[in-house]
Amino acid sequence: MAGQRQVATAGAALPGRTRWGVFAAIAGVPVLLTGLLAVALVVAFLFTGDEDTGSRTPGTASCARALGFGGAALPPGAGTASCAVTHGITTAYAADFPMPRADLRGRPARTYPDAPAPRTDCADADADLCLDLGRSPAGLPDGVAAHGVRVAVHPEGAGSVRVYFSAFTVSRGP
Structure with missing residues:
Protein backbone atom coordinates (compact mmCIF):
# COMPACT_ATOMS: atom_id res chain seq x y z
CA MET A 1 0.00 0.00 0.00
CA THR A 48 14.38 54.38 -44.27
CA GLY A 49 15.61 56.95 -46.75
CA ASP A 50 14.66 60.60 -46.98
CA GLU A 51 12.34 59.82 -49.87
CA ASP A 52 9.92 58.28 -47.39
CA THR A 53 9.72 61.50 -45.36
CA GLY A 54 9.20 63.75 -48.37
CA SER A 55 12.39 65.76 -48.11
CA ARG A 56 14.96 65.57 -50.85
CA THR A 57 18.07 67.38 -51.84
CA PRO A 58 17.87 69.81 -54.76
CA GLY A 59 18.58 68.57 -58.25
CA THR A 60 19.33 70.44 -61.44
CA ALA A 61 16.43 71.53 -63.58
CA SER A 62 15.91 72.98 -67.00
CA CYS A 63 15.80 76.76 -66.63
CA ALA A 64 12.89 76.95 -69.07
CA ARG A 65 10.95 74.59 -66.80
CA ALA A 66 12.02 76.36 -63.58
CA LEU A 67 11.04 79.81 -64.82
CA GLY A 68 7.96 78.49 -66.63
CA PHE A 69 6.71 76.91 -63.39
CA GLY A 70 6.37 80.47 -62.07
CA GLY A 71 5.05 81.94 -65.33
CA ALA A 72 8.33 83.54 -66.44
CA ALA A 73 10.99 83.04 -69.09
CA LEU A 74 14.69 83.83 -69.31
CA PRO A 75 14.94 87.44 -70.54
CA PRO A 76 16.81 88.29 -73.74
CA GLY A 77 20.41 89.15 -73.03
CA ALA A 78 20.51 87.16 -69.79
CA GLY A 79 23.74 85.40 -68.97
CA THR A 80 24.22 81.77 -68.02
CA ALA A 81 21.51 80.68 -65.63
CA SER A 82 21.71 78.14 -62.84
CA CYS A 83 18.45 76.32 -62.03
CA ALA A 84 17.39 73.71 -59.47
CA VAL A 85 14.31 71.82 -58.36
CA THR A 86 13.34 70.24 -55.04
CA HIS A 87 10.39 67.85 -54.72
CA GLY A 88 9.00 66.82 -51.37
CA ILE A 89 6.05 68.11 -49.42
CA THR A 90 6.41 71.16 -51.64
CA THR A 91 7.79 71.54 -55.12
CA ALA A 92 10.22 74.42 -55.44
CA TYR A 93 12.16 75.71 -58.42
CA ALA A 94 15.00 78.20 -58.14
CA ALA A 95 16.92 80.10 -60.79
CA ASP A 96 19.58 82.75 -60.73
CA PHE A 97 21.02 84.58 -63.69
CA PRO A 98 22.67 87.85 -64.63
CA MET A 99 20.87 90.27 -66.93
CA PRO A 100 21.38 93.79 -68.27
CA ARG A 101 20.34 96.47 -65.79
CA ALA A 102 18.67 98.45 -68.61
CA ASP A 103 15.92 95.81 -69.02
CA LEU A 104 15.25 95.43 -65.32
CA ARG A 105 12.47 97.94 -64.62
CA GLY A 106 10.12 96.90 -67.43
CA ARG A 107 10.65 93.16 -67.15
CA PRO A 108 8.40 92.39 -64.13
CA ALA A 109 5.48 94.33 -65.62
CA ARG A 110 5.80 92.45 -68.93
CA THR A 111 6.04 89.07 -67.17
CA TYR A 112 3.34 89.67 -64.54
CA PRO A 113 0.99 92.41 -65.84
CA ASP A 114 -1.39 92.18 -62.84
CA ALA A 115 1.38 92.28 -60.23
CA PRO A 116 2.15 95.23 -58.03
CA ALA A 117 5.30 97.21 -58.81
CA PRO A 118 8.54 95.73 -57.43
CA ARG A 119 9.52 97.04 -53.99
CA THR A 120 12.78 98.55 -52.89
CA ASP A 121 12.19 97.84 -49.18
CA CYS A 122 13.16 94.18 -49.40
CA ALA A 123 13.71 91.76 -46.54
CA ASP A 124 17.05 90.95 -48.18
CA ALA A 125 19.10 94.06 -47.42
CA ASP A 126 21.42 93.42 -50.41
CA ALA A 127 18.57 93.41 -52.93
CA ASP A 128 17.78 96.52 -54.98
CA LEU A 129 14.31 95.29 -55.94
CA CYS A 130 12.04 92.44 -54.86
CA LEU A 131 8.72 91.03 -55.89
CA ASP A 132 6.56 88.56 -53.92
CA LEU A 133 3.58 87.16 -55.76
CA GLY A 134 0.81 84.73 -54.92
CA ARG A 135 -2.34 83.50 -56.61
CA SER A 136 -4.69 86.06 -58.18
CA PRO A 137 -5.33 88.84 -57.32
CA ALA A 138 -1.76 88.94 -55.98
CA GLY A 139 -0.23 88.96 -59.45
CA LEU A 140 0.30 85.41 -60.72
CA PRO A 141 -1.54 84.79 -63.97
CA ASP A 142 -4.08 81.99 -64.29
CA GLY A 143 -2.61 78.70 -65.44
CA VAL A 144 0.68 79.11 -63.55
CA ALA A 145 1.51 75.97 -61.55
CA ALA A 146 3.22 77.82 -58.70
CA HIS A 147 1.36 79.07 -55.65
CA GLY A 148 3.98 81.71 -55.03
CA VAL A 149 6.88 83.45 -56.77
CA ARG A 150 9.70 85.47 -55.25
CA VAL A 151 12.14 87.59 -57.19
CA ALA A 152 15.10 89.41 -55.68
CA VAL A 153 17.44 91.58 -57.77
CA HIS A 154 21.01 92.21 -56.58
CA PRO A 155 23.47 94.66 -58.12
CA GLU A 156 26.32 92.89 -59.87
CA GLY A 157 28.16 95.67 -61.61
CA ALA A 158 27.63 98.96 -63.40
CA GLY A 159 25.65 97.48 -66.26
CA SER A 160 24.20 94.25 -64.86
CA VAL A 161 22.21 92.74 -62.02
CA ARG A 162 21.77 89.19 -60.71
CA VAL A 163 18.19 87.94 -60.50
CA TYR A 164 17.23 85.29 -57.94
CA PHE A 165 13.91 83.69 -58.86
CA SER A 166 11.99 81.08 -56.90
CA ALA A 167 8.61 79.49 -57.55
CA PHE A 168 6.94 77.00 -55.24
CA THR A 169 3.75 75.09 -54.59
CA VAL A 170 2.50 72.81 -51.85
CA SER A 171 1.45 70.01 -54.17
CA ARG A 172 3.66 67.22 -55.55
CA GLY A 173 4.20 69.17 -58.75
CA PRO A 174 4.02 68.20 -62.38
Missing part, protein backbone atom coordinates in the same frame (compact mmCIF):
# COMPACT_ATOMS: atom_id res chain seq x y z
CA ALA A 2 2.87 2.25 0.63
CA GLY A 3 3.89 1.81 -3.02
CA GLN A 4 0.51 2.98 -4.20
CA ARG A 5 0.69 6.08 -2.11
CA GLN A 6 3.94 7.12 -3.80
CA VAL A 7 2.39 6.68 -7.22
CA ALA A 8 -0.62 8.81 -6.28
CA THR A 9 1.51 11.76 -5.08
CA ALA A 10 4.08 11.66 -7.91
CA GLY A 11 1.75 13.32 -10.48
CA ALA A 12 0.41 16.01 -8.14
CA ALA A 13 2.15 19.26 -7.20
CA LEU A 14 4.05 19.22 -4.00
CA PRO A 15 2.30 20.99 -1.16
CA GLY A 16 3.01 24.79 -1.16
CA ARG A 17 4.31 24.78 -4.75
CA THR A 18 2.50 26.52 -7.68
CA ARG A 19 2.79 26.37 -11.46
CA TRP A 20 4.15 29.93 -12.04
CA GLY A 21 6.63 28.65 -14.61
CA VAL A 22 3.82 27.65 -16.97
CA PHE A 23 2.02 30.97 -16.36
CA ALA A 24 5.23 32.94 -16.98
CA ALA A 25 5.84 31.10 -20.27
CA ILE A 26 2.30 31.78 -21.50
CA ALA A 27 2.37 35.45 -20.42
CA GLY A 28 5.91 35.98 -21.75
CA VAL A 29 5.08 35.14 -25.37
CA PRO A 30 2.97 38.29 -26.03
CA VAL A 31 5.50 40.45 -24.19
CA LEU A 32 8.32 38.99 -26.28
CA LEU A 33 6.38 39.53 -29.52
CA THR A 34 5.60 43.14 -28.57
CA GLY A 35 9.27 43.77 -27.83
CA LEU A 36 10.34 42.29 -31.18
CA LEU A 37 7.77 44.43 -32.98
CA ALA A 38 9.07 47.57 -31.24
CA VAL A 39 12.66 46.72 -32.22
CA ALA A 40 11.58 46.08 -35.84
CA LEU A 41 9.82 49.46 -36.00
CA VAL A 42 12.86 51.29 -34.64
CA VAL A 43 15.14 49.54 -37.15
CA ALA A 44 12.74 50.33 -40.01
CA PHE A 45 12.61 53.99 -38.97
CA LEU A 46 16.39 54.29 -38.75
CA PHE A 47 17.05 52.72 -42.13
